[in-house]
Amino acid sequence: xxxxxxxxxxxxxxxxxxxxxxxxxxxxxxxxxxxxxxxxxxxxxxxxxxxxxxxxxxxxxxxxxxxxxxxxxxxxxxxxxxxxxxxxxxxxxxxxxxxxxxxxxxxxxxxxxxxxxxxxxxxxxxxxxxxxxxxxxxxxxxxxxxxxxxxxxxxxxxxxxxxxxxxxxxxxxxxxxxxxxxxxxxxxxxxxxxxxxxxxxxxxxxxxxxxxxxxxxxxxxxxxxxxxxxxxxxxxxxxxxxxxxxxxxxxxxxxxxxxxxxxxxxxxxxxxxxxxxxxxxxxxxxxxx
Amino acid sequence: xxxxxxxxxxxxxxxxxxxxxxxxxxxxxxxxxxxxxxxxxxxxxxxxxxxxxxxxxxxxxxxxxxxxxxxxxxxxxxxxxxxxxxxxxxxxxxxxxxxxxxxxxxxxxxxxxxxxxxxxxxxxxxxxxxxxxxxxxxxxxxxxxxxxxxxxxxxxxxxxxxxxxxxxxxxxxxxxxxxxxxxxxxxxxxxxxxxxxxxxxxxxxxxxxxxxxxxxxxxxxxxxxxxxxxxxxxxxxxxxxxxxxxxxxxxxx
Numbered sequence: 001x002x003x004x005x006x007x008x009x010x011x012x013x014x015x016x017x018x019x020x021x022x023x024x025x026x027x028x029x030x031x032x033x034x035x036x037x038x039x040x041x042x043x044x045x046x047x048x049x050x051x052x053x054x055x056x057x058x059x060x061x062x063x064x065x066x067x068x069x070x071x072x073x074x075x076x077x078x079x080x081x082x083x084x085x086x087x088x089x090x091x092x093x094x095x096x097x098x099x100x101x102x103x104x105x106x107x108x109x110x111x112x113x114x115x116x117x118x119x120x121x122x123x124x125x126x127x128x129x130x131x132x133x134x135x136x137x138x139x140x141x142x143x144x145x146x147x148x149x150x151x152x153x154x155x156x157x158x159x160x161x162x163x164x165x166x167x168x169x170x171x172x173x174x175x176x177x178x179x180x181x182x183x184x185x186x187x188x189x190x191x192x193x194x195x196x197x198x199x200x201x202x203x204x205x206x207x208x209x210x211x212x213x214x215x216x217x218x219x220x221x222x223x224x225x226x227x228x229x230x231x232x233x234x235x236x237x238x239x240x241x242x243x244x245x246x247x248x249x250x251x252x253x254x255x256x257x258x259x260x261x262x263x264x265x266x267x268x269x270x271x272x273x274x275x276x277x278x279x280x281x282x283x284x285x286x287x288x289x
Numbered sequence: 290x291x292x293x294x295x296x297x298x299x300x301x302x303x304x305x306x307x308x309x310x311x312x313x314x315x316x317x318x319x320x321x322x323x324x325x326x327x328x329x330x331x332x333x334x335x336x337x338x339x340x341x342x343x344x345x346x347x348x349x350x351x352x353x354x355x356x357x358x359x360x361x362x363x364x365x366x367x368x369x370x371x372x373x374x375x376x377x378x379x380x381x382x383x384x385x386x387x388x389x390x391x392x393x394x395x396x397x398x399x400x401x402x403x404x405x406x407x408x409x410x411x412x413x414x415x416x417x418x419x420x421x422x423x424x425x426x427x428x429x430x431x432x433x434x435x436x437x438x439x440x441x442x443x444x445x446x447x448x449x450x451x452x453x454x455x456x457x458x459x460x461x462x463x464x465x466x467x468x469x470x471x472x473x474x475x476x477x478x479x480x481x482x483x484x485x486x487x488x489x490x491x492x493x494x495x496x497x498x499x500x501x502x503x504x505x506x507x508x509x510x511x512x513x514x515x516x517x518x519x520x521x522x523x524x525x526x527x528x529x530x531x532x533x534x535x536x537x538x539x540x541x542x
Contacts, residue, residue: 055389078392089387091300091378098299106292106391155390 004067013061036196037189082146086158088138092131107149118144136167193276225259244282255282293401438510445516452527
């Protein structure tokens, strides 16, 4: 099981709900990396994650986790996956102690010492009902559970949504610590691109059930740029470089997909570095016509 | 799987209070009534009835027998809702989403629910049998065998009811637990009416409804094994159908 290069592999995954379709979704998350799964609400992130975990079945396509097909192997493979959702999911009457009792009878590798250490570290009282926890505490509780069974892969669906910046940073630090182990990987879905910019090595952009951009985060940020010009100058820019155009009062902003080529071709124009958020916004706008 | 059963039992902790309350109160009331039938007012009323000094249509002891039969069934009836309560608790907390990511197969998750059902129903049955034994000491109206027959019949009916609920929850993906309860109850009532329509019509025509009740209680006391066999068949069918549907439909269980 250790001889794999990609911890997650999705190949042409299709799921059609009628009013929404995951359309030939393909991407891979290399072992040891942090992959940001970026998209707006309703883009298909949660559906993709659920299909990946075999909670729902794809209509077609292949899914591999740790190099193994999930068909028939999903429950065993989930032993090595820690999952964090945007909502806690534990019964509100349950305390940390209750959750420990439940989980130690579910995960073969459950380590209660690690779990209680995390509760202590996160200042989560083990005897308090989790229904009385704040949103940040609930998220930390989920993370404590996800990290207490020697998981090699963390899958997180909007884990930082609705949290204040301090808690978000604390949580990102925990993730950074987790990936210090070379065989540990993270898939983190979010529409808060700022968090992903801080932590991700790889990024996958999805919109309307289709993956429209994926690759190494730094390479994507290096290649893309915002070119600023007047309206009448747009015509002179090579169309193959243009991802999208945003017209403002004083001029236009153009997202280009090859900053070096654009700088060579148009040395007189200003090209600024861009962010994952701007990339997402421009691509989604152009994608939707 | 064991973890899910523990979680389900934790969810049903609030049912424990209801069960204890119903069991203790029905036990105490029944004991008091049985003592009264020996040395109290019910005994006096029975003497008067036998001497023909009252216009009561039925012997007080016969009425007491009806009441005791219902009281014996009450503790188990209070457990009849355990299955839908466990499903509701998972749905309301969002645990169904968490369960999907656990290292358990769909079949294991469904099986856990059935084991929870057996545990709650089994515990209720054992407690009711113990109490039945104690009650049988206080009276000659019913033997321990009669009490035990009623308890086992009640347990079988709960298992049949829960089997139906389980199929409905998975098959129709009913999200409203009230509909699940009502439809299961309606199905059971319809089957009962179909099976005993001849007797019901006969009793109504002869204007002897109490005879129907008496026959019913005697059936529950002595023919509990018929209901137990029906429960086993229903459970097997329900388990096979539920696991099959859950595996095919996936989603949140």
